[in-house]
Amino acid sequence: MSILIKGGTVVNATGAVRADVLVDGERIAALLAPGFPLEADRVVDATDKYVIPGGVDAHTHMEMPFGGTSSADTFETGTVAAAWGGTTTIIDFAVQTKGTSLLAALDTWHQKAEGSCAVDYGFHMIVSDVNETSLKEMESCVAAGVNTFKMFMAYPGVFYATDGEILRAMQKARETGSTIMMHAENGIAIDQLVAQALARGRTDPVEHGLTRPPELEGEATSRAIALAKVTGSPLYIVHLSAAQALDAVAEARDTGQNVFAETCPQYLYLSLEDLARPGFEGAKYVASPPLRPKEHQSELWRGLRTNDLSVVSTDHCPFCFKDQKELGRGDFAKIPNGMPGVEHRVDLLHQGVVKGEISLERWVEISSTTPARMFGLHPRKGVIAPGADADVVVYDPRATQVISAATHHMNVDYSAYEGMEITGKVDTVLSRGRVIVDGSGYRGSTGHGRFLSRELNQYLV
Numbered sequence: 001m002s003i004l005i006k007g008g009t010v011v012n013a014t015g016a017v018r019a020d021v022l023v024d025g026e027r028i029a030a031l032l033a034p035g036f037p038l039e040a041d042r043v044v045d046a047t048d049k050y051v052i053p054g055g056v057d058a059h060t061h062m063e064m065p066f067g068g069t070s071s072a073d074t075f076e077t078g079t080v081a082a083a084w085g086g087t088t089t090i091i092d093f094a095v096q097t098k099g100t101s102l103l104a105a106l107d108t109w110h111q112k113a114e115g116s117c118a119v120d121y122g123f124h125m126i127v128s129d130v131n132e133t134s135l136k137e138m139e140s141c142v143a144a145g146v147n148t149f150k151m152f153m154a155y156p157g158v159f160y161a162t163d164g165e166i167l168r169a170m171q172k173a174r175e176t177g178s179t180i181m182m183h184a185e186n187g188i189a190i191d192q193l194v195a196q197a198l199a200r201g202r203t204d205p206v207e208h209g210l211t212r213p214p215e216l217e218g219e220a221t222s223r224a225i226a227l228a229k230v231t232g233s234p235l236y237i238v239h240l241s242a243a244q245a246l247d248a249v250a251e252a253r254d255t256g257q258n259v260f261a262e263t264c265p266q267y268l269y270l271s272l273e274d275l276a277r278p279g280f281e282g283a284k285y286v287a288s289p290p291l292r293p294k295e296h297q298s299e300l301w302r303g304l305r306t307n308d309l310s311v312v313s314t315d316h317c318p319f320c321f322k323d324q325k326e327l328g329r330g331d332f333a334k335i336p337n338g339m340p341g342v343e344h345r346v347d348l349l350h351q352g353v354v355k356g357e358i359s360l361e362r363w364v365e366i367s368s369t370t371p372a373r374m375f376g377l378h379p380r381k382g383v384i385a386p387g388a389d390a391d392v393v394v395y396d397p398r399a400t401q402v403i404s405a406a407t408h409h410m411n412v413d414y415s416a417y418e419g420m421e422i423t424g425k426v427d428t429v430l431s432r433g434r435v436i437v438d439g440s441g442y443r444g445s446t447g448h449g450r451f452l453s454r455e456l457n458q459y460l461v
């Protein structure tokens with residue numbers, strides 16, 4: 001099957017050019033001069049539209065057990081929603097719980113995802129039990145195409161790892177060429193603040209933000225960077241939300257350390273004011289790290305321009321307001337942590353282009369090309385070029401839409417961006433040469449998405 005995408009402007013991280021794109025089977029076959037005479041089985045009209053590489057969301061949590069419940073999107077519903085929003089690759093987290101093995105966790109996550117996904121997927125591994133066996137198993141994970149290991153300085157008693165455990169895992173990362181991903185918040189100090197707030201009768205969702213101050217994200221980020229420096233391990237800070245943490249990352253990068261960071265749309269667009277919404281509404285915005293005071297947002301946009309923030313992922317971890325966020329009514333510490341977002345990342349970042357915060361090319365870079373390179377998927381993913389997988393999005397920059405739970409496709413009963421007006425809209429989506437979204441709706445199928453065995457981080461120096 002051949003498809004000709006005609007009349008559009010191809011936007012890669014390296015530049016934008018008017019070109020037609022020929023897809024043959026699962027791959028991009030050629031970029032052609034506009035109007036080049038060629039027959040194809042199907043023609044997609046991209047006139048006045050951008051033709052961009054499918055989004056790569058490097059941080060999602062589908063059907064993840066957490067906080068006494070499980071995130072509401074399955075691999076099926078979550079990847080269909082991703083497709084609607086122009087994301088054609090997700091990297092989800094397999095979770096090792098205490099007392100279990102990494103390989104058993106990986107197996108469990110393979111079973112959840114296999115045959116269920118609408119788009120291609122890979123895995124990172126959450127390491128919450130550092131011992132001789134799991135350190136050894138890191139080698140097998142790398143061989144199995146899972147070479148990024150998330151650790152937590154937060155959530156004592158659940159995922160938390162001590163500095164000593166982190167150091168040992170980092171030494172193994174250094175040895176295997178893999179990268180440690182860090183949830184950098186000082187969970188020991190935070191737990192004290194949480195207990196004190198509850199003892200004073202402060203139970204509302206806003207307390208989630210007030211008991212996790214940005215200084216404790218900055219401190220943990222600096223500590224993780226120091227441990228990475230001592231061990232020589234690459235480090236990727238996940239879901240960075242605070243200016244203090246960004247300063248620490250920028251300083252490390254200025255000295256040439258292999259330190260990278262992502263932020264998420266919620267930290268660019270939402271704030272502590274949302275957590276402070278009246279009644280229990282703020283529960284919709286509970287995630288960790290928490291939403292910050294508004295002034296952090298401009299710092300994050302600056303970080304995206306300077307490349308101290310290289311990636312924007314969603315940390316998609318949806319919990320329904322009605323039955324799941326409800327678990328924390330009367331005790332903010334019991335509100336399941338996480339927010340939905342996999343469907344809206346590409347659109348929300350396009351607003352950065354519309355508002356002049358980032359260039360068109362940078363939009364593609366932070367949402368597709370860099371995550372593809374960072375997580376060993378480039379040049380299969382993240383670029384419109386001959387030989388690449390035909391994961392292609394035709395994006396209409398002038399169309400408008402309003403985000404709403406009534407129209408989104410994620411399996412969650414609210415939208416964190418309800419009523420937000422967006423300029424730009426996904427028009428057509430191809431995943432490995434197959435049209436999975438077009439004007440008539442979702443045309444994909446469950447099980448089309450394949451597991452991606454990943455190479456090592458391509459930015460390491």
Ligand SMILES: NC(=O)NCCC(=O)O
Pocket residue numbers: 061183239286287288289315317337338339
């Ligand atoms: N971020 C969050 O609140 N939930 C998902 C788990 C994590 O990434 O820490």
Ligand SMILES: [Zn+2]
Pocket residue numbers: 183238239288
């Ligand atoms: Zn985290």
Ligand SMILES: [Zn+2]
Pocket residue numbers: 059060061315316317
């Ligand atoms: Zn996460």
